[in-house]
Amino acid sequence: MRNDYIPYPARIVSARDETYDTKTFRLKFTEPSVAEDFNFKQGQFLEVSLLGRGEAPISICSSPLEREYFELNIRSVGSLTGAICRLKEGDILYVRGPYGNSFPFKEVKGRDLVFIAGGIGLAPLRGLIQMVLKNKKDFGNVSILYGAKSPEDLCFRDELEQWSEVEGTSVYQTVDRASDGWNGRVGLVTELYEAAGIEEGAGEMSNTTAFLCGPPVMIRFAARKLKACGFKPGNIYVTLERYMKCGIGKCGHCNIGGVFVCVDGPVFSWEHVEGFTEDF
Amino acid sequence: MSKIMERKITTCIYCGCGCGLYLQTDGNRIISSVPSRNHPVSDGSLCVKGWNSFEFENSRERITQPLIRRGGKEGKLEPATWEEAIELVANRFSSFKERYGSDSLAFLSSAKATNEENFLMMKLARAVFGTNNVDHCARLCHASTVTGLALTMGSGAMTNSVEDFDKADCFLVTGSDTTGQHPLIGSRIIRSVLDRGAKLLLFDPRRIRLSKYAHIHAQQRPGTDVAWINGLMHVIIRDGLEAREYIEERTTGYQELKRVVERYEPSYVEGITGIPAKVLEEAAHIYAGTRKAMIVFAMGITQHTTGVNNVKSLANLAMLTGHVGFPAMGVNPLRGQNNVQGACDVGGLPDVYSGYQKVENPEARKKFMKAWEVDYLPDKTGLTLTEIFQNACRGKIRGIYVMGENPALSDPNLNHLCGCLKRTEFLVVQDLFYTETAEYADVILPAASFAEKDGTFTNTERRVQRVRKVMEPVGNSLPDWKIISMVAKAAGYHQMDYKDPSQIMDEIASVTPIYGGISYDRLEPFGLQWPCPDKNHPGTPYLHKDRFTRGKGRFLPAEYQPPAEEPDAEYPFVLTTGRTYWHYHTGTMTRRTSVLAREIPENYVEINPADAEAMNLKNGEMVSVSSRRGSIKVKAKVTEYVGEGLVFIPFHFAESPANILTLQDTDPEAKIPALKVCAVKIEKA
Amino acid sequence: MYYYLRREKLAGLLLHLSKEWSVLAPFRNSYGDVTLENLDSVAENGRAEEIASRLALGGRTDSAQLLSPPKEVFFPQSEILFQFSEKGNGEFAIEQPEGKDDPSGNKPKLLFGIKPCDYHALLMTGRFFLEDNTDFYYSTRANGSMVIIDSCIVPPEPEACFCSSAGTGPLMKRGDEYDIQLVEEGNGFIVDVASSRGEDFVSGLENFFKIADEKETARRLEEIRKEAVGNVELKVDFKGALEIMKESPEEGETGERLPAIYREIADRCIYCGACLYLCPTCTCFNVYDNSNFCSVLTLLEEGERAGERVRVWDGCVFSGYSREASGHNPRDDAYKRAERRYEHKLRYDPVVYGRSTCVGCGRCLTGCPVDIGMLKFIEEVTVGNEE
């Protein structure tokens, strides 16, 4: 019988500093058969271990179309992630998964897309963005709205640049607190809406789908404002974070009301979230 | 067939409540803990620590092998055999004894270890090495209680039983965060107040869980306890509420008391303590006016330079109103550790043998010399814990043997203390884990946990109860009692050979009147409460029935004296230290228990919102807290649980040890350090 | 079919069964507590006499509740998920226990003498762990197991039992999902065999089980059921509570009452965890690594780095349970944790299981140091409801 709790070794192919406390790791399972069988969808997550230290849920931040490797964006917030962030190329992480549902992809073909991310909330969206931009001709306009605490907290800076060069794609960035050399916007991510053509009273945004990820407060604000700007809750997708110990609907940590974020999520339509009977 | 799951009843390793619980093993690991439904304390329940008491034993961080530091003080620890390690300890200690005399040695017994082991530790110190320098961390918790209550009433222990908390109609709780530190007593107070209408009078500078249920919560300034207790007595006498007949028949010294408390008028007391006069008066009336009233106290009373006076004053108060010597009425020091009561009972103290028999008493010495077959026992009171380290610093103490204690985190003024440890010529540490103290050790002896040995613990209500071996000691570790016997033998002493701990208990019973009737077969099912002088004695649920242990109760009035260190312009905050519900002492066990460690993973300082605002300090911000002795960095936790001008830091965390800051000034009689008050400043880090 | 089993045959039966099964039965120890113990651990010392004298079976004369809920057999409070040891170059050898630490060895478990409330709980934990993403460890331990029910004529904990309100007892009814129930009668037990698996089990054991008259026994069982239901009493309006909880009402009288009740519970609770640990249907767990990386020997570079991943019971009353890595805690307020506990059992689970996961065993009340518990909660929620 399959034992879902056993992780497999994956070697760090490369480790890139994203910000002062965030790194992007490129990984590959060491056992060819495991690598072979490993298929994931945009928006899914993995349980990542440093044996002896523990395990944490981390969303995959690369595109599922990339078969050679997968990428994880990890921010050092505690002793486990702190230790992971000290790892280098060639080191081993233990990984199991993928878990959870995924972002719609085929279903949103032909539509305009808005991605709204706060801080490292860009990571779970990144795989999907990469997929979309690779198949850009199948989609309408793409806007990427990205906010962080400070310019130093912005992740994937080079990529943001590249994305903005794709035709029909706009990238807007903002920070809560500017620092020297920042001449971009200062303010909340929702203040970027207008620039991206999302406005109150502009009528129904029936041909646009929004994808959201970030801290809970930001998600709430951003989604409510989207609604006010004519988005149907069913056209807003959020991905939620949670303390997740198993990933397979058993440990109970990720429960919100009757929902298991690890199996029923992490991607939810805002329509669904509005029906939650507990805070997230 | 593989090993069968086994479940055995034992006594919780954590607090002094002494809950009865079953540990279950699957052969080589402990896999569960569950309370006994019939045990008089646990009564089907446990606190979160008890429920999780099975985890730390399985920790892979256990020391599994004796270690010896080779190449001098700066050398490296290396694994060694038991033979070699024991030889070394015995030889070094013997040679110190020869060269510098017995009093160059000191022994720390342990409030975590069993009665049998503590008895052997003091026997090792006294009979084998000829010194009374034996003490343990009771010095840091209830030394003032033992002294204060012995002087006034004749016995230093809790007068009542845990069951009585289900019967009393009034609780005067002071200096005890009962739900946090003695959860299964705290829960009884909550039930009594909410479901039975009992009254709760709380005197505590901090807001605690119990505050919500208190009819009166008086938040005195830290260190002003004698003043408000005298104030209560003043009101009681002024309003004629004292128990005249009781005072007449059962006590002495009343006139003196009356004279002293005369000037503690409520308004005067208000000035000192900050407790409104009205509140004090009301509390006095409720306490004196309720027959079944219990005084409950803990470290908030004892850990002061005036600790003994605080305790005496509480005893005075109880005697004044005739509240001692009956069920559900009395003076109840809640003993912190699982076996701090027992460690004191069996003589882990510098001035007494087991059963509080004075070493200075020639009769007692004669008795023990005979029992132990030695022709000499020292007749001078030995050094206390605090003095031991001071003397180590001065080079007068050369060898220290520490069993199951972690002074390098638990004791005051750590910078100084660790300096002393470093300077100790030969330090032996016997423990489960590589503690902060063990880092200074010359020899480390791996000890078995409470689940790997037999023995007894004595809980706070004087109940001597069994601890049972549920699995084999981990790795090469051994139970403390075995290790001590081995050291004694290697030092040439041959009266310390026991088949099992029950034989040690028989020896304790034979020389200890209060334990005289105790033997393992009599401890079934749920132990016996001492005094239990003979084989037919049923044990004693409450003390001082009909007469006080010392004959007549003695009023010993005290005057208020300000604390040793008061806040000033430079160090404007009063720091008080303590424990949390989730962690235990230096965290060696709870921080190795996943659910507990997760709940409070790191240290913090509680600070009042008004103070925080004045400093523009946000919840969760890092601050540095400094006293005249040192400085630590911790997260600020802005909460109304502390009053203005007061801050609280738990002492569990080695990364930012609260005891860097505390004072080692002690009470002159009990030598207990003033861990509850010192002056600090706070700056954004 | 119905059979009759004489009490004096019990010990012999269990010993006989232990050849093929790993038999677990309720035994009373000398401290008066009843726990589920492996027959082998009891029989080692005293054989049949010891077994007979310590067995706590019989819903009338020896009605006793297990101290720990039987979930512990398939889902122990603490268990090793796997062990790891360093191979060098950062890789570890990972070893699964493969039921190695499961004392039953290869024999399937026979839980002999489980109360109907606990049996219902096992059905639900079984569904939870075995359906969708089967839990390897639960399934390994539960593989091939069977439960024999010992129904209650007299409630073992008269103050706390409320199975009749919760609809799980005191006796099983034909049509329920079970194999065999024992109902104490005279000097033995009526054996109610309700499934073909049950029939297979008794066939070949004619020595112990005597066929009983179908009609007469059915009539007698009905009588006993009436008596038993009377004994346990309908203590609370369980259905009424489920109705109220269905739509956690935001408004109206109950709408205001619920938050007040949660607040009161959160204030009173001392966060011991007993109500979750003792709940036969609570299944939450935490996972942690127990390694020797910081042990003194490893620090001295003696021996290899190794450890194990362990899971332990966990629960929603702890604030760390829902605190996220970022520090954000959706249930930071204790009030929300109290709400979680009651709504999970009475509001969310009924949707999944078609019935509440509270089975009415009453352990959360008897185990609570401050006398909170489902029984009291339901009482308060349904204040004002007509009986």
Ligand code: SF4
């Ligand atoms: S109350 Fe004390 S003795 Fe009881 S379980 Fe908790 S720590 Fe252990």
Ligand code: SF4
């Ligand atoms: S058993 Fe009672 S005190 Fe313990 S967590 Fe549950 S409700 Fe709280």
Ligand code: FES
């Ligand atoms: S992460 Fe364990 S249940 Fe969802």
